[in-house]
Amino acid sequence: MEVPGSRSPVLLVVLAVCIGSRAQAQSSPPDPGCWSQVAQLPHDAVQFGHGVVEAPRNAIRPRNLKWELPIAAATGVLIGRVDAPASNRIQSLPFQHLAARWTNIGLGIELGTSGLLYGIGCAGHRSPHAASTGFTALEAIGAANGIAALLKAAMNRQYPYLRHSRGEFWEGGKSFPSGHSAASFAFASVLAHRYPHNPWVKWGAYALATGVSLGRLAGKKHFPSDVLVGATVGYVTGAYLADHSQE
Template sequence: MRVLAGLQNGDDRLTRRIAAWDSPVTRRLLPTVEEAAEHTKLWWAASLVMAVLGGRRGRRATASGVLAMTVAEGLSNGVAKQLVDRRRPPAEWIPHRDVSDRPDSSSFPSGHTAAAVAFTTAVAASWPWAGAACGVPTVLVAVERVHGGAHYPSDVAAGAVIGAAAAALIRTAPRLFLRRRR
C-alpha cells in the first residue's frame, strides 16, 4: 500500500512541476501542439504528406499508422476509460489558463498519447525516417497533456503503453493470420 501511495505522491508532484513550466517557448508551442493533436488532426496531416510524397513506402507507413492509431483510440477511449474512472488533476495545480479546456471524461489513460505513440511506432516500423520525424510531435503531445492539466504523467505513460501495444498488434497480426492459414 505504501508503494502505491509513493507512486501517487510522485505522480502528483510531477504533474505540478510540469504544469508550472512557464517560458515563452512553452506558452507558444504547447497550445499549438494541443490544437493540432485534437481529433488526431496532426496525424492525419502527417499521413497525407507521407502518402503524397512518400510513394509506396509512404502509403504503407500511412496505412500502418492510421490503423494502429484507430486501434489505440479504441483501446484507450473505448475500453480503458470505461473501466477506470479517474479524475483530472485539480484545476488549482495548473497555474495557467489552459486548465479551462479540459475534457470531462476519465483522466486514465491519455487517448491523445495512445494515438500519437501508436501512429509514430507503426510508421517507424514501415519507414524509420518518417517515424523519427513523427517522434518529436509525439513527445510534445505527451508533455502537453500533463502541462495543460488534462492528465497525470501516469495517464500519459499508460497511453504510451497502449499505443505501443496497438502498433505491435498491427505489425504482428498479419503474420499470425498468415501462419494460421497454412
C-alpha cells in the same frame, strides 16, 4: 478527443515528403489504386481482434514480462508518489492553454502526415509500401484511441485541472490513460517499424509523439501515469498492426 486540423503545414509536408522519398526507393510494382488498402481493412480488423483475444495469454510470457513489469512498477510509483505533486507545480493558466493547443496541433500533424503518406503512396509515387504505412498508421491511431477510451470509461480518473484534484480513480473523470499519447505513439510505432533503417523518420516520429505527450502534462490535461500508460498502449498497438497488417 478533439483532433483539429494542423496549423503546421510546412512540418507536415516535410515529414511526408521525407517518408515518401524513402518509400519510392522501396516501391514495388504499381498499386491498383487507393481503394486497395481500404479493402484490407476487414483483414486488419480480424488480425487486431485476434491480438486482443490473445493479449491475456501473451501478457504472461516471460519475454513480455521483462518490459511489462517495469512499466507496471513505474506506473504504480507515479500514481502513488509523483502524479499529484507534479501536476500541482503547474499553475500558469496561459502556459497550460499554450501546451494544450500544441498537443492538438501535434496530433493534427500526425493525422495529416498519415493521410498524406497514404495519398502519396497510392496516387503519387505509386508506392504500396508508403500507402500501406499511411493507412496502417491511421488504423493504429483509431485502434489505440479506442482502447484508451475503453480504459477511460473503466477507470474514471479525475482530471488534474480540476480544483483540489488528487487524481482519484472512479470519481467521474476520463484522465486515465491519455488518448493523445496513445494515438501519437501508435503513429510513431508504425512508422518506426515500417522504416527501421531511416533514423530521421523513426526518431522524428518518436520525438513528435513525445512532444505531444509532454504537452498533455504541461497543459494539466493528464497526470504522468496517464501519459505513460497511454504511450504504452499506443506503442504496442502500432507495433502489432505494423507487423500483422497486409502490405
